[in-house]
Amino acid sequence: MLTIQVPRSILYNIEPIEIETGLVESLSSYLIRLSYEHNINVSHLVNKIVIPEMNKDYLERSSKYGGNSFYEGAKTINGYTDNSTELVYILGKLTSRIDLTSLTLFKLKDLVPLRNLLKETFSWCPECIKNWKDSHKSIYYPLVWYIKSIKICFEHKCYLLENCPRCYRKIDILRRQMIPGHCPNCFNLLIQGQVIKEINNQEWEWHSFVYLNIESLIGLNSSKLFTKEIVSKQLNYINHYLFSDNVPNFAEFLSIPKSTLRAWIKLENTPTLEGLLKICFKLDTTILDFLTKSLQNLTISHLVEIAKTDNEKVIRRRLNLVSIENSLKEILKCDPPISMAATARIIDRDKRVLYRNFPEYCKQISNRYREYINQKSKQRIEELKKEIQKAFYSLVNEGIYPSSGKIQIKTNRKGLLKERILQEYWKDLLAQNNFYRGKGRNSNDEQ
Ligand SMILES: [Zn+2]
Ligand SMILES: [Zn+2]
Structure with a gap:
């Protein structure tokens, strides 16, 4: 009788940190910690253990580039391309873990393009690293730190750093020798000597919005996959119901070129993650609401359900503004021109309210009227x-x-x-x- 020997895992089955939360560890961080826990260099783990497991195609491609392509490709290791899924598979096999896909952006594969999705070099929050060190927790690098749109640490209200405080060099996503929390160039701890740049309110509003939305997206259970078809469908819906199929108006509302919006609606192109966030920011909605609203069979975090009520109010307010905006545009076209006082009477809104919300339109209406009067x-x-x-x-x-x-x-x-x-x-x-x-x-x- 044939007995199949199931080997115990070749590598320690170390648990990824903060799995299924917005602060989930990244795959590159897991690889670095894995080497650290085994007391070997990243290069040893990669060359002696990982690469021999890789499929031939990948190895051939790798040797073509002088064996360096593993590290070159590491820029996308936390994304969703082949090098990433291949590493998930191999490390999963070596550690007997089945949850390593969550350490990548695999769930965004069908939703956003790779363009501008990931950072070229490493960035980090010195306060987070310091806290983990001081409280004797494992130092790790969350997946959010690798996403290009993420510029801040929400918890510490500071910008992420991109240059080592000691050698001032940028840090590669993956190097042959890396110790968690240390610069791979000078091996200094990545916490000292920081001058933390203050974030002003306006920047904070945008960056915290980005942070919280991305965190909610990547903290989802990895079986929830979103597609770009949903984006196009939702844009179509909004264009139809909120903008009466007037693409130029919708594009102006989103502050993007109309050709771009048209391509998104027709699914000829897809917004980047940052583009998607900008749409949601303008619509005062969360990315999860945007992706799931009116799609009844998807169940997502109940938090979103609670937030929905508030968001609906905000959207209704925005809609009101959209209809005022449309009236103002109509008034801009009327001949002979009318004054802002008359405009306020027609729209039935205080002139100051109109000026505060639509300063450009109001100035145009007022100038147009003055010019008309002068000419007359x-x-x-x-x-x-x-x-x-x-x-x-x-x-x-x-x-x-x-x-x-x-x-x-x-x-x-x-x-x-x-x-x-x-x-x-x-x-x-x-x-x-x-x-x-x-x-x-x-x-x-x-x-
Ligand atoms: Zn932090
Ligand atoms: Zn350094």
Whole structure:
């Protein structure tokens, strides 16, 4: 009888840190910790244990690049490409763990493109590393630190660092020799000598939004896969119901080019993770709401369900603003233009509220109206000048001196020449026709 020997795992079955939470460990961190726990270099683990397990294709490709391609490819090791899934498979086999996919962005594979998804070099929160060290916990690198859009540590309200505080060099995602919490260039601890740059409120609003949304996304159970079809479907839905299929309006609302939005809606292209976050930020919704709303069969964290009620309120408020915005756009097109006071009456909103929410539209409406008024008054002056000119020469032809009184009688406009600009015009006519006698400026000159 054939007995199949199931070997105990070749490597220690160490548990990934914070699995199924937003602070889940990254695959590269797991590899570094695995070497550390076995008291060997990363290169030893990779060359002697991992690479021999890899499939031939990968090895061939690897040797073509002088054996360095494993480290070169490490930039995407926490993502979802072949090198990542291959390493998950091999480390899983070696450690007998089945949950290592959670240490990568595999669940985003069908949702966002690789473009701008991962950082080129390592970044970290010095406070987190210090805390783990001080409290004798394992130092590890969370998956979120490798995502390009993540610039902050939410817990410590600080920017992540990208340069070693001692040698100032950037740190590769994976090196042949790495110790958790240490710079692989100078082996200094990555916690000392930091000057932490303050985050202002506006930056914090965006960065914390990004952080919390990504954390909620990667903390999900890895069996939940999202697809780019959902994104396109939701954009279509919003475009239809909120913007009456007016892509330029929707694009303007999102502050993106309309061609980009059209390509997203038609699924000819897909927003990057950051693009997706910007959409959600504009819509005042969470990324999970965006991806799951009206998709009844997906069950996600109940937290999202609770948050939904609030989000709906926010969206309704936004919708209101969208309809006001549309009215303002209509008003910008109306002919003749109307004033902001009239606009406020029509929309039934306080002028100050409109100015606060839509300063650009309001300025445009007000400028357009002022210009219209200016132009109208110029037009009126031109017309009156013509009347004065006509009356002037008609009096001259009749041999009557064209005095202001006579012109006013002739034009049947009482007080016509009291308007300064028209009086000036009448005097110019007098001067041009050599009437220097009589009234106004010319008579004063003669004295
Ligand atoms: Zn931190
Ligand atoms: Zn260093």
